[in-house]
Amino acid sequence: MNTSVSQRNTRPELGISGSLDVGVWQWRLASLAIAAIVAAPILIVFAAWLGPSSETWPHLASTVLPGLLRNTFVLIVGVGSGVFILGVGLAWLTTMCEFPGRRFFEWALMLPLAIPAYVLAFVMVGLLDYSGPVQGGLREMFGSSAWFPSVRSEGGVVIVMTLAFYPYVYMLARTAFIGQGRNVLDTGRVLGLSPWASFLRISLPMARPAIAAGIALALMETLADFGAVSIFNYDTFTIAIYKAWFGFFDLAAAAQLASLLLLFVAVALVVEKQMRGRARYDVTGKLTNEPRFHLSGWRAAGASLAAGTVMMLAFVVPVARLALWAWESALSDLDSRYFRFFFNTLFLGAVAAGLTAFAAVLLAYTYRLRPERLTRAAIRFATLGYALPGSVLAVGIMLSFVWLDQQINSVAMSVFNVKLAQVLTGSLVALLLAYVVRFMAVAYGPVDSAFERIKPSLLQAARSLGASNWQILWRVSIPMLRAGMFSAALLVFVEVMKEMPATLLLRPFGWDTLATRIFEMTAEGEWERAALPALTLVLAGLIPVVMLVRRANKRWT
Amino acid sequence: MKVWVTSFFALLVWLTSFSVTAHAADELVVYSARNEQLVRELFDTYSKDTGTRIRFITDKAGPLMQRLKAEGANTPADLLITVDAGNLWRAAEEGVLQPVDSAVLSKNIPAHLRDPGNRWFGLSVRARTIVYSTTRVKPEELSTYEDLASARWKNRLCLRTSKKVYNQSLVATMMARLGEKKTDEVVRGWVANLATDVFSNDTSLMKAIEAGQCDVGIVNTYYYGRLKNKQPDLAAALFWPNQKTSGVHVNVSGAGVTRYAKHRDSAVKFLEWLSTPPAQKILAESNMEYPANPQVKPHPMVAAWGSFKQDTLNVSNAGKLQSSAVMLMDRAGYR
Numbered sequence: 001m002n003t004s005v006s007q008r009n010t011r012p013e014l015g016i017s018g019s020l021d022v023g024v025w026q027w028r029l030a031s032l033a034i035a036a037i038v039a040a041p042i043l044i045v046f047a048a049w050l051g052p053s054s055e056t057w058p059h060l061a062s063t064v065l066p067g068l069l070r071n072t073f074v075l076i077v078g079v080g081s082g083v084f085i086l087g088v089g090l091a092w093l094t095t096m097c098e099f100p101g102r103r104f105f106e107w108a109l110m111l112p113l114a115i116p117a118y119v120l121a122f123v124m125v126g127l128l129d130y131s132g133p134v135q136g137g138l139r140e141m142f143g144s145s146a147w148f149p150s151v152r153s154e155g156g157v158v159i160v161m162t163l164a165f166y167p168y169v170y171m172l173a174r175t176a177f178i179g180q181g182r183n184v185l186d187t188g189r190v191l192g193l194s195p196w197a198s199f200l201r202i203s204l205p206m207a208r209p210a211i212a213a214g215i216a217l218a219l220m221e222t223l224a225d226f227g228a229v230s231i232f233n234y235d236t237f238t239i240a241i242y243k244a245w246f247g248f249f250d251l252a253a254a255a256q257l258a259s260l261l262l263l264f265v266a267v268a269l270v271v272e273k274q275m276r277g278r279a280r281y282d283v284t285g286k287l288t289n290e291p292r293f294h295l296s297g298w299r300a301a302g303a304s305l306a307a308g309t310v311m312m313l314a315f316v317v318p319v320a321r322l323a324l325w326a327w328e329s330a331l332s333d334l335d336s337r338y339f340r341f342f343f344n345t346l347f348l349g350a351v352a353a354g355l356t357a358f359a360a361v362l363l364a365y366t367y368r369l370r371p372e373r374l375t376r377a378a379i380r381f382a383t384l385g386y387a388l389p390g391s392v393l394a395v396g397i398m399l400s401f402v403w404l405d406q407q408i409n410s411v412a413m414s415v416f417n418v419k420l421a422q423v424l425t426g427s428l429v430a431l432l433l434a435y436v437v438r439f440m441a442v443a444y445g446p447v448d449s450a451f452e453r454i455k456p457s458l459l460q461a462a463r464s465l466g467a468s469n470w471q472i473l474w475r476v477s478i479p480m481l482r483a484g485m486f487s488a489a490l491l492v493f494v495e496v497m498k499e500m501p502a503t504l505l506l507r508p509f510g511w512d513t514l515a516t517r518i519f520e521m522t523a524e525g526e527w528e529r530a531a532l533p534a535l536t537l538v539l540a541g542l543i544p545v546v547m548l549v550r551r552a553n554k555r556w557t
Numbered sequence: 558m559k560v561w562v563t564s565f566f567a568l569l570v571w572l573t574s575f576s577v578t579a580h581a582a583d584e585l586v587v588y589s590a591r592n593e594q595l596v597r598e599l600f601d602t603y604s605k606d607t608g609t610r611i612r613f614i615t616d617k618a619g620p621l622m623q624r625l626k627a628e629g630a631n632t633p634a635d636l637l638i639t640v641d642a643g644n645l646w647r648a649a650e651e652g653v654l655q656p657v658d659s660a661v662l663s664k665n666i667p668a669h670l671r672d673p674g675n676r677w678f679g680l681s682v683r684a685r686t687i688v689y690s691t692t693r694v695k696p697e698e699l700s701t702y703e704d705l706a707s708a709r710w711k712n713r714l715c716l717r718t719s720k721k722v723y724n725q726s727l728v729a730t731m732m733a734r735l736g737e738k739k740t741d742e743v744v745r746g747w748v749a750n751l752a753t754d755v756f757s758n759d760t761s762l763m764k765a766i767e768a769g770q771c772d773v774g775i776v777n778t779y780y781y782g783r784l785k786n787k788q789p790d791l792a793a794a795l796f797w798p799n800q801k802t803s804g805v806h807v808n809v810s811g812a813g814v815t816r817y818a819k820h821r822d823s824a825v826k827f828l829e830w831l832s833t834p835p836a837q838k839i840l841a842e843s844n845m846e847y848p849a850n851p852q853v854k855p856h857p858m859v860a861a862w863g864s865f866k867q868d869t870l871n872v873s874n875a876g877k878l879q880s881s882a883v884m885l886m887d888r889a890g891y892r
Contacts, residue, residue, distance in 0.1 A: 063887040130753070131761065131768035144769070152754055231757050233718055235892060246619050247725065247883035249647050329787075395623050402627040409631070421631045504616040505624060509586075520592040520615060524844075525758040525780065
């Protein structure tokens, strides 16, 4: 016991070490198993390099690839700065300041999360393009020479994606700011910093893991996006992947391209972690219920206006447009099946959210039990999949299930002499596992950054009182992780509800969801008729958002 | 909390029970890339008439083909339904379909709309044709797809993106007819004539024509029908090009029996039924397409657009030349 204590003292940055404790290997085994399941489809994508090379590569490289890389770079920089400014700015306003409407915006600003990016893109392009009502109205008033910025442009796609993805940063930054409480700021103020300086020099750096996790999610989503960029006809790297697959029927080249995308994401994530260095982000002291900064005059008006504008553009306008379409043309589609769609969507979302959040906690906790290269590499790898275009990852997941089925079959054949055909593929279990694989990154980010804020000494104290690993997790860590876990579960919940490619490919017969219904309508371009399932999806998305908000309020105020 | 965890895992155990799938004799399993609202009525009608239970999932053609391929002999699917001749050709190439020799199908489906090896059969026909502004263009000014590349359409042409398979098939059949060099000139001419960036769908293209952003474009007939239904005063009309030469470019949606079908006989029977008048009527009318079976008349609204000579080059050429067509369009700068 003594040696173990001294060991802890020499390696404080590792959290609880106690590497020699009985039972650690079981944790490692469990988390490695999870990581392996999540990583398998990604490995399949990388395995495409083993196959023969095709003429697709030189063709793409000599024609479209340079332009695609440039566009992708612009998109990343644009959306990255956009979500940082909107997400962090709004999170700061709603947690630390008081202004008219704050209590409403606090939760309402999360609502755009329920609107898929391609829906926002379609509504915006429809409204603002040359043939849309806005420009049409302008031409009527000012004649045909009326100038309007081109919507299907670089600026347009950056703005729409920023509006669609800022909630990731907003939510995680908010959780971090709430976790800090006012007292760290007060320390800064006592030391003579202005409110701005204490924000920039204390709050922002302390919230860095959470903000970085949020931006990483937003950018991975940006890289993986196919729907929104196609509506803008803005060619990004994803377009090359789909072109290789659907244009040249060359899935191998598509997978090779996709793996390059992953490599890029992996490097970016490692660089960010390295730049953080050995900094620690644990929070000391009690969260207090200090009053917020009271904004008044133009400042208050400005805050309300900013929050209101974002809310309008990212949520009210698209929802109103959908509602109008639903009322005009899609209401005839509404029948008893929608109960089933609604139930399926919520059910899959809830179960997958629970599973994924739990698996993420297990991974993050094992890493803290015994931080070592293998575990870390496995986790890193497992969370990359989020940057893959949905259909590519869906096929990877499907292939790994089919492979498992073949193994199960050969065992069943040789041992019991029975033919099972498919056990996993096409089952609900496979679909749920697919969600865990697809959204592990979404859950792991918030959970991991919440772990970062737990003081290692707390866990060490629990250890020295004789608590087992399981007890530390259950009675110390999880209660402190609650906010992060709820963020994680909520995000996964909403993502699963919106998820299309994996649901389409792996759903059991009859398990149609609202997202697959949207697919049915949009596949042949009938966007107006997709309004009804899209609107229902937004309504269903309100349930987890409201749940999270009530939970967060109960705990922190 | 522990109660929750226990019940959660209990739920999971319960869920695994869903995975057990029973194989009933009078059952068919369909993978369909033609979307639900366009196939459900067919399935329901057939089930009611014959008592055969049809289970299906829908998805895009690419992922469905990958799934069929990966599942191999274990696949539950008996029939693959998909849109676009290129996709059908690819499915046959990948070896996921099996030949079906049926007198009924040979009689009902014209030879140029089915696989020469009888692995798939076109079931409905969509024409990809020229649409023009009735206020700014006289139909006499129009003649062929190739003519849209001539300088008089400078800044007056709208096109949909080359990523859409319908345009890939159009260019592929042009290559089969005109050769690569001539097709390349035509596509470059189109690109030079574009009034604005290409569109992501046919409907916005037609709306742009109506709003005055451009004067002519190329669309699938059923998109026109849908928009015209919603806006009867639409200031755009269809034109049938290449009537003196090759005819209007047509594409199909179609189906084939999977290589490892568990219910082969009933799959063939269903496929044959799909080519008969009652099914053809449903297939064509649900999406304002043309029936593949020439004995069946199209919907009156569709018939009102006039009859036309269609390109009788076998539609499987679209698949064979698809990747060359995509490369050609990439080189020509047609996004």
